[in-house]
Amino acid sequence: MAEFKLKIRRYDPESGAAPYWDEHTVDLEPHRSVLEGILQARNEKDGSIGVRCSCRAAICGSCGVRVNGKPGLACHTHLDDALASAGEDGVIEVEPMGNMPIIKDLIVDMDAVHWKKIQRVTPWLIGKEPVPEREYIVSRESMIDVTQSMACIQCGACVSDCLSMEVDPLFVGPAALAKTYRFVGDPRDAAHEQRLKDLSEDKHGIYDCTHCFKCIEACPKGVAPMNQIMRLRRIAGNDFHIKDRNNGERHEMAFVNNIEKNGILHEADLLPDSYGGKFHPRAVPELIASLPIVVTALLRRKMTPGKALLHPHKAPDGVKRIFEIVEGREERTEFNLYISGTDADNAPNAEVAEAIEATEPAAVAPDGTEGSSA
Amino acid sequence: MKVAYWPGCVSRGFTAELHGSMAAVAPMLDIELVELDRANCCGAGVIAEHSQELADTLNARTFALAQQEITKGADLMMNICSTCQGAQSECQQRLDASAEYRAQVNETLSDEGLEYQDGIINKNFLWVLVEEIGLDKLKTLVKQPLTDLRVGPFYGCYIVRPTDRLDINRAQPRDEYLGQVIETLGGTVIDYAGSHKCCGFPIITMNKEASLEQAGRHLGDAVDAEADCLVTPCPLCHLNLDLQQPMASKQVGRELNMPVLHLPQLVGLALGLSPKELGLQHHVVKPTSVIDWSQAVVGGVSGW
Numbered sequence: 001m002a003e004f005k006l007k008i009r010r011y012d013p014e015s016g017a018a019p020y021w022d023e024h025t026v027d028l029e030p031h032r033s034v035l036e037g038i039l040q041a042r043n044e045k046d047g048s049i050g051v052r053c054s055c056r057a058a059i060c061g062s063c064g065v066r067v068n069g070k071p072g073l074a075c076h077t078h079l080d081d082a083l084a085s086a087g088e089d090g091v092i093e094v095e096p097m098g099n100m101p102i103i104k105d106l107i108v109d110m111d112a113v114h115w116k117k118i119q120r121v122t123p124w125l126i127g128k129e130p131v132p133e134r135e136y137i138v139s140r141e142s143m144i145d146v147t148q149s150m151a152c153i154q155c156g157a158c159v160s161d162c163l164s165m166e167v168d169p170l171f172v173g174p175a176a177l178a179k180t181y182r183f184v185g186d187p188r189d190a191a192h193e194q195r196l197k198d199l200s201e202d203k204h205g206i207y208d209c210t211h212c213f214k215c216i217e218a219c220p221k222g223v224a225p226m227n228q229i230m231r232l233r234r235i236a237g238n239d240f241h242i243k244d245r246n247n248g249e250r251h252e253m254a255f256v257n258n259i260e261k262n263g264i265l266h267e268a269d270l271l272p273d274s275y276g277g278k279f280h281p282r283a284v285p286e287l288i289a290s291l292p293i294v295v296t297a298l299l300r301r302k303m304t305p306g307k308a309l310l311h312p313h314k315a316p317d318g319v320k321r322i323f324e325i326v327e328g329r330e331e332r333t334e335f336n337l338y339i340s341g342t343d344a345d346n347a348p349n350a351e352v353a354e355a356i357e358a359t360e361p362a363a364v365a366p367d368g369t370e371g372s373s374a
Numbered sequence: 375m376k377v378a379y380w381p382g383c384v385s386r387g388f389t390a391e392l393h394g395s396m397a398a399v400a401p402m403l404d405i406e407l408v409e410l411d412r413a414n415c416c417g418a419g420v421i422a423e424h425s426q427e428l429a430d431t432l433n434a435r436t437f438a439l440a441q442q443e444i445t446k447g448a449d450l451m452m453n454i455c456s457t458c459q460g461a462q463s464e465c466q467q468r469l470d471a472s473a474e475y476r477a478q479v480n481e482t483l484s485d486e487g488l489e490y491q492d493g494i495i496n497k498n499f500l501w502v503l504v505e506e507i508g509l510d511k512l513k514t515l516v517k518q519p520l521t522d523l524r525v526g527p528f529y530g531c532y533i534v535r536p537t538d539r540l541d542i543n544r545a546q547p548r549d550e551y552l553g554q555v556i557e558t559l560g561g562t563v564i565d566y567a568g569s570h571k572c573c574g575f576p577i578i579t580m581n582k583e584a585s586l587e588q589a590g591r592h593l594g595d596a597v598d599a600e601a602d603c604l605v606t607p608c609p610l611c612h613l614n615l616d617l618q619q620p621m622a623s624k625q626v627g628r629e630l631n632m633p634v635l636h637l638p639q640l641v642g643l644a645l646g647l648s649p650k651e652l653g654l655q656h657h658v659v660k661p662t663s664v665i666d667w668s669q670a671v672v673g674g675v676s677g678w
């Protein structure tokens with residue numbers, strides 16, 4: 001047994017009192033979880049500590065909290081690991097998740113934020129018509145791709161730390177968009193295009209993600225919501241050619257074309273091209289709005305008028321060739337490490353192979369005749 | 375040491391002062407820069423959003439060019455952009471994971487006679503400073519310690535997340551390096567809420583309000599923490615934090631006036647270069663506090 005100091009953030013909105021920190025010492029084996037620590041404090045010291053949990057085995061997703069500032073499952077964080085990431089005073093800090101209102105202490109209102117957003121994306125399969133008499137039949141491979149988003153246990157850790165949601169509470173957010181991919185990647189779903197169109201046109205949809213990796217870092221289940229969002233963008237732009245009013249697709253293509261042409265990024269063209277080109281009606285108000293900035297940039301010689309108009313670089317032939325070959329492929333290659341693993345992961349493990357061999361009775365003798373065991 | 379140097383695009387375009395200050399600081403740190411002038415943009419995550427294989431192949435090309443320099447004697451590849459670091463590390467992770475995938479990518483590169491072999495070492499200038507040059511050595515090179523200069527670190531997402539891909543762990547706390555460098559240079563590290571958050575740049579054309587709100591909020595937090603300036607290893611962050619600061623200020627409805635320095639500029643100041651030599655006059659937000667500081671230091675020295 002060892003002693004651990006837990007500092008728990010307490011808050012009861014109904015009391016009218018401000019939040020405060022509450023410190024307890026618990027006595028547990030170092031490999032036990034932070035959740036067990038909290039429960040010991042609640043059972044032995046202060047029955048009023050509010051915490052939610054159920055499975056205690058990283059399955060139900062109800063114990064999401066922040067430990068030392070990082071979101072995760074309390075039941076899935078060992079006390080010794082938590083101590084290692086604690087501050088110099090050796091006190092483990094436990095707080096409620098962010099981006100959601102607090103109901104009491106460590107319990108946040110998942111309904112008000114997380115579940116509302118999940119509802120927003122029509123989280124069920126819209127089957128293809130005509131409905132087959134028996135089951136829908138799909139190939140095994142076509143479902144492997146969605147297993148990553150299906151691993152989600154709805155704990156809200158990604159929502160807690162999403163940096164876009166922090167400034168834009170209307171953002172649909174990582175968990176709901178990962179859920180969207182679960183259906184857009186499912187061959188049985190009939191509404192891929194509608195789903196994508198809806199979430200491209202929504203100002204707070206797939207193009208509102210700022211690519212900050214917070215959700216990837218937060219997720220205890222390896223769902224990597226941001227990667228699912230990037231898949232949604234790829235499919236929306238490349239497969240359905242959805243030209244959204246948020247300029248998401250245009251910005252992406254402006255960037256890609258810019259590099260194809262120049263080899264390195266030519267920013268002076270990127271902004272107007274993202275709005276559809278220098279002379280596109282959409283670009284005009286945007287350019288006027290950014291005019292003061294361009295003028296200051298010119299004054300500070302950040303850009304020269306020449307640079308704003310001319311292309312100082314030209315893409316080397318090698319770059320053009322890469323675009324030709326890769327963009328010319330019939331199918332996009334997407335290498336997903338979550339599914340494929342690395343060569344090192346997949347290398348035949350000599351020890352394991354030996355162990356398996358040792359347990360298997362030799363059914364076939366080395367000379368190819370039937371073994372004598374029968 | 376000698377490095378195969380990828381300056382990035384923005385550091386040769388909108389933030390030319392970054393490339394310039396890196397070039398000025400490198401010899402003082404005994405770094406020889408072999409510029410990869412035929413290399414291409416890393417795609418900043420946007421090309422990968424369009425096509426993963428395209429981004430992987432483009433970066434494999436840059437890596438292959440860097441490896442040619444490494445065979446000729448360079449120690450490693452170095453970049454000066456958080457976003458390059460992150461986008462390139464992401465592609466490298468996929469390329470290094472599978473020989474089969476690498477072969478497909480190398481097939482495309484073979485037209486140009488290039489080939490990427492797995493395992494390139496590619497480090498941002500920040501990592502080179504701490505891991506290759508070392509803080510002890512850096513300390514001995516300081517001529518004008520940044521005494522009394524209050525500096526807030528701003529990392530940029532791509533150089534601190536995801537931690538496993540970027541090899542950030544207790545033994546190698548790369549997400550604390552900026553603070554360590556500021557301290558080594560003699561400055562005061564300012565702790566504020568936004569240091570490891572996102573500047574908002576990637577959504578500037580899609581949701582301008584949300585983008586500027588992020589930049590404005592972090593700058594405002596730094597103002598509240600009484601920072602004299604911020605320092606960043608990412609030119610794209612610099613665009614949203616400096617170039618767009620007047621708009622961010624409008625968005626959050628408060629005065630900001632927070633100068634934002636590129637990492638080599640901050641190092642250069644401590645190594646004795648003048649604000650002008652480091653291109654600070656090109657910033658949109660006048661780095662008055664920094665210039666005042668350096669004049670006070672120079673004045674103090676000449677008063678001896």
Ligand code: SF4
Pocket residue numbers: 158161162163164165173174208209210211212213214215216225226229
């Ligand atoms: S990557 Fe996108 S969805 Fe994920 S946390 Fe950041 S802004 Fe949110």
Ligand code: SF4
Pocket residue numbers: 151152153154155156157158159174175178218219220221222223224225
């Ligand atoms: S994606 Fe991951 S972090 Fe987000 S709710 Fe699902 S399991 Fe939790």
Ligand code: SF4
Pocket residue numbers: 265381382383384385414415416417418455457458461609610
């Ligand atoms: S991240 Fe930036 S600077 Fe780096 S190569 Fe890409 S666009 Fe250029």
Ligand code: SF4
Pocket residue numbers: 210211212456457529530531532533571572573574575576608610611612
């Ligand atoms: S902070 Fe902004 S520009 Fe910098 S890496 Fe993150 S998203 Fe990019």
Ligand code: FES
Pocket residue numbers: 052053054055056057058059060061062063064073074075076
């Ligand atoms: S209690 Fe079920 S996931 Fe932690």
